[in-house]
Amino acid sequence: MAEITAALVKDLREKTGAGMMDCKKALTENAGDLEAAVDWLRTKGLAAAAKKAGRIAAEGLVGVCVEGGRGALVEVNSETDFVARNDSFQEFVRTAAKLSLEAGGDIDALRASRYQNGGQTVAEALTALIAKVGENMTVRRTACLEVANGIVADYVHNQVSAEVPDQGKIGVIVALESTGDQKKLRAFGRQLAMHISWAAPQAIEAADVDPATLERERNILAEQARESGKPENIIEKMLEGRLRKYYEEVCLLDQTFVIDGETKVRKVLEQVSQDVGAPVKIIGFHRFQLGEGVQRDEGDFAAEVAAQLGR
Numbered sequence: 001m002a003e004i005t006a007a008l009v010k011d012l013r014e015k016t017g018a019g020m021m022d023c024k025k026a027l028t029e030n031a032g033d034l035e036a037a038v039d040w041l042r043t044k045g046l047a048a049a050a051k052k053a054g055r056i057a058a059e060g061l062v063g064v065c066v067e068g069g070r071g072a073l074v075e076v077n078s079e080t081d082f083v084a085r086n087d088s089f090q091e092f093v094r095t096a097a098k099l100s101l102e103a104g105g106d107i108d109a110l111r112a113s114r115y116q117n118g119g120q121t122v123a124e125a126l127t128a129l130i131a132k133v134g135e136n137m138t139v140r141r142t143a144c145l146e147v148a149n150g151i152v153a154d155y156v157h158n159q160v161s162a163e164v165p166d167q168g169k170i171g172v173i174v175a176l177e178s179t180g181d182q183k184k185l186r187a188f189g190r191q192l193a194m195h196i197s198w199a200a201p202q203a204i205e206a207a208d209v210d211p212a213t214l215e216r217e218r219n220i221l222a223e224q225a226r227e228s229g230k231p232e233n234i235i236e237k238m239l240e241g242r243l244r245k246y247y248e249e250v251c252l253l254d255q256t257f258v259i260d261g262e263t264k265v266r267k268v269l270e271q272v273s274q275d276v277g278a279p280v281k282i283i284g285f286h287r288f289q290l291g292e293g294v295q296r297d298e299g300d301f302a303a304e305v306a307a308q309l310g311r
Contacts, residue, residue, distance in 0.1 A: 004032055014042050044131075058291040060084050060137070062171035063097035064154045071152035071173035072100035072144045073288045074110070076126075080134040089137075090160065093167055096122060096139060105144040143173070143286040150177040150283070153189025155195045169290045172196045175283040180276030188272045188280075191259050196287050201252040204282055209250065210284055217246055252282065 004027045012023040012034060018041050026044075030036035060077040061084050074097045076089075083089050095116060103110035115125035122139065130137050145152050153176065158169035172193040178185050203209045218239070225238040248254045253266040262273075273280045 004028060007008055008032065008034065012037050012041075061093045061160065061167045062156070062169065062288045062290050063093040063159060064156055064168045064171045064173060065094075065097035065101055066152050066154045066173065067101060067149065068227075069148060069152060069175075070101050070144065070146045071154055071175070072097055072103075072105075073171045073173055073286055074100045074142045074281060075140045075171075075290065076293065077138045077140050079137075083133055083135050083137075085160065086133060088129060089133065090164055090167060092125065097126075097141075097166070099236070100142040100144060103144070104282075105142055107139070107142050110142050111139055141288070143288070145173050145175040145284050147175040147177050147283050149179050150175065151182060151186050152176075153186060153193045155190060155193035155197050157194075170197050171288045172285065174285040177283050178206060178273070178276060178278050178280040180278035182281065184276045185272075185280065190254075192265075193281075193285075195255070195258045195265070196252065196285055198258050199252075199255050200287060200289075201255055201285075202250040203245050203252065204284070205251050205253045206247050209247075218243065221246070248311065250299065252285070258264065273302055 004024060008027060009020060009023045010260060012027060012247060013020060014020070015034075015038055016023070018026070022041065022044075023037070026037035026040045027034070030040055058077060059081045060075065061274065063074050063076065065072050067082050074093065076096060078084055078089065078095045099122060100110055101115045103113060111123040113122050114120070115122050121130070126137055126139060153174050155172045156166060156170070157172075158167040159165050160167045174196060176189050176192070177183055181304075202213075221242045222235065222239055225235040225242070228235075228238075230238065250254075251256065253264070253269070255265050257263050257265050257268045260268075269280055269282070
């Protein structure tokens with residue numbers, strides 16, 4: 001058996017684009033035979049998957065899974081919306097969302113989780129799906145919420161279809177703590193999740209806003225106020241008013257509830273507490289919008305076609 005050197009692994013990686021550990025395993029399985037290792041990787045679908053890994057994946061689906069007092073979100077990206085309508089892709093998203101409950105919001109733990117009842121991990125199952133479907137895909141992120149006394153409610157916007165209500169373009173989970181009527185609490189939780197999907201708050205209340213983000217916003221608002229030419233004491237009052245407006249935009253409790261269009265969420269929470277018979281507290285929420293923050297490749301379509309035709 002030939003020695004599996006770093007140079008040999010590097011050579012195989014350059015030939016196939018496969019991962020380092022996959023290349024090492026391929027060489028080990030084939031007694032150091034480089035060409036046999038190439039064929040082994042191709043047979044396993046690893047070389048084909050690796051070649052697609054550089055392509056932008058900003059489509060796909062957000063999946064949600066709620067069980068009792070736990071809820072999870074997962075975003076799985078693909079290159080095209082067409083693949084998001086593929087049954088195999090949807091099954092993968094559904095399974096990944098369920099496994100996200102156990103991963104507790106840790107993306108690395110999710111990727112390392114055992115997929116279904118087989119020996120594959122989630123990452124390995126995704127590699128196999130990439131080879132089958134022919135597009136680059138990524139398990140981009142996950143989040144999880146849990147509450148001991150209360151419920152985790154969810155909402156999916158732009159669902160794939162009525163038959164696939166747990167997957168879509170925007171997914172929300174929100175945890176409500178309360179010992180009150182659970183049926184009424186769940187009904188409100190659904191409405192609140194719908195509100196979050198539309199209003200996209202960044203924090204529950206002002207104290208939760210990221211200090212760096214707040215400081216940046218404060219500086220911008222202060223400079224805008226100074227451009228008016230007003231004295232500093234007036235500017236300070238203007239700044240207070242503008243910050244209140246900012247909080248109304250980004251803080252969940254200060255937003256106007258989209259369901260009725262007039263009541264602040266803070267006031268709605270007080271009303272719901274009376275209705276369910278016990279105090280209701282928002283423990284946390286997560287909102288995933290498909291592809292947000294992904295740098296999409298806006299390349300020249302005509303040039304791309306010409307390149308594929310060899311012109």
